[in-house]
Amino acid sequence: MARTVSTRRKLLVTALAWAIGLLIFFPILWTILTSFKTEGEAIALPPKFLFFDWTLENYGIVQERSDYLRFAMNSIMLALGSTFFALVIAIPSAWAMAFAPGRRTKDLLMWMLSTKMMPPVGALVPIYLIFRDFGLLDTRGGIITVLMLLNLPIIIWMLYTYFKEIPGEILEASRMDGASLGKELLYVLTPMAIPGIASTLLLNIILAWNEAFWTLSLTTKDAAPLTQFIASYSSPEGLFWAKLSAASTMAIAPILVLGWFAQKQLVRGLTFGAVK
Amino acid sequence: MGTISLIKARKAFGDAVIIPGADLDIKDGEFVVFVGPSGCGKSTLLRMIAGLEDLTSGAIHIDGKDMTNEAPSKRGLSMVFQSYALYPHMSVRGNISFGLKMAGLPKAEIDAKVAKAASTLNLTEYLDRKPRQLSGGQRQRVAIGRAIVRNPEGFLFDEPLSNLDAALRVNMRLEIMQMHKDLGATMIYVTHDQVEAMTMADRIVVLNRGVIEQVGSPLELYNRPDSLFVAGFIGSPKMNLIQGSEAKKFDATTIGIRPEHLAISEKAGTWTAKIRLAEHLGADTFLHVDAGPCGMMTVRAEGEYDATADAKIFLTPEPSRIHRFDKDGKAIRK
Numbered sequence: 001m002a003r004t005v006s007t008r009r010k011l012l013v014t015a016l017a018w019a020i021g022l023l024i025f026f027p028i029l030w031t032i033l034t035s036f037k038t039e040g041e042a043i044a045l046p047p048k049f050l051f052f053d054w055t056l057e058n059y060g061i062v063q064e065r066s067d068y069l070r071f072a073m074n075s076i077m078l079a080l081g082s083t084f085f086a087l088v089i090a091i092p093s094a095w096a097m098a099f100a101p102g103r104r105t106k107d108l109l110m111w112m113l114s115t116k117m118m119p120p121v122g123a124l125v126p127i128y129l130i131f132r133d134f135g136l137l138d139t140r141g142g143i144i145t146v147l148m149l150l151n152l153p154i155i156i157w158m159l160y161t162y163f164k165e166i167p168g169e170i171l172e173a174s175r176m177d178g179a180s181l182g183k184e185l186l187y188v189l190t191p192m193a194i195p196g197i198a199s200t201l202l203l204n205i206i207l208a209w210n211e212a213f214w215t216l217s218l219t220t221k222d223a224a225p226l227t228q229f230i231a232s233y234s235s236p237e238g239l240f241w242a243k244l245s246a247a248s249t250m251a252i253a254p255i256l257v258l259g260w261f262a263q264k265q266l267v268r269g270l271t272f273g274a275v276k
Numbered sequence: 277m278g279t280i281s282l283i284k285a286r287k288a289f290g291d292a293v294i295i296p297g298a299d300l301d302i303k304d305g306e307f308v309v310f311v312g313p314s315g316c317g318k319s320t321l322l323r324m325i326a327g328l329e330d331l332t333s334g335a336i337h338i339d340g341k342d343m344t345n346e347a348p349s350k351r352g353l354s355m356v357f358q359s360y361a362l363y364p365h366m367s368v369r370g371n372i373s374f375g376l377k378m379a380g381l382p383k384a385e386i387d388a389k390v391a392k393a394a395s396t397l398n399l400t401e402y403l404d405r406k407p408r409q410l411s412g413g414q415r416q417r418v419a420i421g422r423a424i425v426r427n428p429e430g431f432l433f434d435e436p437l438s439n440l441d442a443a444l445r446v447n448m449r450l451e452i453m454q455m456h457k458d459l460g461a462t463m464i465y466v467t468h469d470q471v472e473a474m475t476m477a478d479r480i481v482v483l484n485r486g487v488i489e490q491v492g493s494p495l496e497l498y499n500r501p502d503s504l505f506v507a508g509f510i511g512s513p514k515m516n517l518i519q520g521s522e523a524k525k526f527d528a529t530t531i532g533i534r535p536e537h538l539a540i541s542e543k544a545g546t547w548t549a550k551i552r553l554a555e556h557l558g559a560d561t562f563l564h565v566d567a568g569p570c571g572m573m574t575v576r577a578e579g580e581y582d583a584t585a586d587a588k589i590f591l592t593p594e595p596s597r598i599h600r601f602d603k604d605g606k607a608i609r610k
Contacts, residue, residue: 167359167361169357169358169359169361170361170362170363170364172328172348172355172357172361173355173357173361173362173363173422174363174374174378175327175328175347175348175349176326176328176348176349176353176354176355176375177349177374177375177378177422177426178349178375178378178379179349179374179378180378183378187374188363191365192363192364192365194365
C-alpha cells in the first residue's frame with residue numbers, strides 16, 4: 001500500500017525541494033545575470049537582480065580579446081581524450097577485478113581510491129618537474145595523461161561496481177562459444193555494460209572539463225582549456241566581474257547543456273544496482 | 277567420438293580442497309548425471325571438464341586427447357548454464373549464431389545452421405526477439421539451441437531445469453532425453469534433484485564433499501548402494517536408516533530399508549509402529565510412523581490407505597531388501 005501524503009505536506013516538500021535547488025543553482029544564475037550587466041552595475045550596492053540595462057557588450061569584448069574557440073577546442077580535446085584513454089585502460093582493469101579477482105583485489109581498489117585522498121598540490125612539484133624535463137608543459141598529450149590518471153581510480157571503481165552486477169556465467173558462455181578475451185570484452189561485456197559505461201563517460205567528461213588545478217598549473221597557451229580562459233579575466237588588470245562572468249558563462253555553457261540532456265542517464269548511472 | 281576421462285582430477289583453492297581427486301571414464305554417447313547435495317563439487321567438476329576451472333593437478337582427456345590445458349572452446353563441448361546465460365543485448369538469432377561467428381564460418385552456412393536449430397527447437401518465429409521478451413521455457417530452448425548449433429562432441433548441462441516451474445521441468449526433461457536419443461552425443465548433466473538423475477541417466481555419479489561415492493546405473497544405485505550416503509540420497513521418499521539394537525540383530529551398525537519394501541499389517545509383524553502422519557498422493561500413501569526402538573520411519577502403502585492417527589500397525593521388512601552398513605557407512609555384502 002502506498003503511503004498517503006497530505007496535500008499540505010506535498011506542497012511543503014515541493015517548496016523545500018525548489019528552495020534547495022535554487023540555492024544550489026543561484027551562483028550559476030548570478031554569474032549568468034552578471035554577464036549581462038555593465039561593469040558598474042556588476043559591483044553596484046545594493047545588487048540589482050533583474051532590473052538593470054541588459055547588455056551583450058561583455059560577450060563582444062571577451063570574444064574580441066581572446067579566442068574562445070581555441071580554448072573551447074582544447075577543453076573538448078582534453079575532456080574527450082582523457083576520458084577515452086581512461087576507458088581503454090579502465091574497462092580491462094575493472095573486468096579483471098570483477099571477474100577474476102585475486103586475494104589482493106580489494107586492497108588494490110582501496111589503494112587506488114586512497115590516491116584520491118592525497119591533496120593534488122602535494123604532487124604538483126614532481127609532476128611539474130617531470131613535465132618540464134620531458135617537454136610536456138603546455139602540450140595536449142601531457143594534460144590528457146594527467147587528467148586521465150587523475151580520474152582513473154574513480155572510473156575503475158564505477159565500472160567495477162557495474163561489472164559486478166553482470167552475471168559471470170554470460171561471460172563464461174562466450175568463452176565456451178569460442179570468444180577470445182578481446183572479443184569477450186568487445187562483443188559481450190561492453191554492450192551489456194553500456195548504461196554504466198555511458199554514465200561513467202559522462203561523469204568523467206564533466207570532471208575533466210571542470211578540472212582547474214592541473215590545467216591552470218601546467219598550461220599557458222597552446223593546450224590551455226576554458227579554465228585558463230576564465231582565469232585570464234581575474235588578473236592582472238584587476239577584477240572585471242562582468243567580463244569574468246561572461247567568460248565563465250561561455251565556459252560552462254557546453255557542459256551545462258550536455259549535463260541537461262544527459263541527466264537521466266547520469267542519475268540512472270549513479271544509482272545503478274541500488275534498486276533492482 | 278566423445279569419450280571423456282578424468283584422471284586424478286584435483287581442484288583446490290589454497291588450502292580448501294574442493295575435489296580431492298576424481299577418476300571417471302565416460303563412454304561415447306553416454307548420458308551421465310552428476311548428482312549430490314549443494315556444495316558437493318558437482319558443478320566444479322563439470323566446469324573443470326568444460327575448461328572454465330583450471331585443474332590443480334591431474335588430467336582431462338576428451339576423445340582420447342589430453343585437453344587439460346586447452347581453452348574451453350577448443351574442447352568440442354557445449355554448455356547449458358543454470359541461469360541460461362543468454363547474451364541479453366543480442367536477439368535469439370544473435371545468441372544462437374555467436375559461437376559460429378566466433379569460429380569464423382561464412383554467413384550463409386551460419387544462417388542455414390541457425391535456421392535448422394531454430395526449427396528443431398520451435399524457435400523460428402522468435403529469432404528476432406531479445407531474450408527478455410521470451411518466457412523461461414523459451415529462454416531455456418535458446419540456451420540449448422546455442423549449444424547444439426555448434427555440433428559438439430558432448431553437452432554439459434549445469435542444473436539447466438532448476439529455474440523452471442514443475443510442469444515445464446518435466447516437459448524439458450523429456451525433450452533433453454529425446455535430444456540425446458536423436459543426436460547420440462555424450463551428455464553430462466548436473467543436478468541436485470535425484471528424480472532427474474534417476475529418470476534421465478544411463479549412469480549416475482553420486483558426489484559427496486568432492487568425492488565420487490558411487491558410479492552406476494540408476495537401478496544399481498537404488499538396489500545396491502555402496503554407502504550410507506548413496507542409500508540416503510537415492511530414492512524418494514528416503515530410505516529408513518535404523519541404528520542400535522535392531523541393526524545389531526543383522527550384524528551391522530546401520531541397516532536401511534526403503535519405504536516401499538515394508539509390508540504393513542494390522543495383526544502381526546517384525547516391528548510395531550504408531551501412525552503419526554499420513555500423506556495421501558492418490559496412487560500411494562506415505563505413512564510417517566513412530567516405530568519405537570527403530571525411531572521414526574516412512575512407509576509406503578499402495579493406493580488409498582485409511583490411516584487414523586495413533587493407530588497401531590505392524591511392519592515387516594522384505595529380508596532381501598535390507599541394506600546393511602558398517603560403522604564407516606560402507607555397505608556390508610556377503
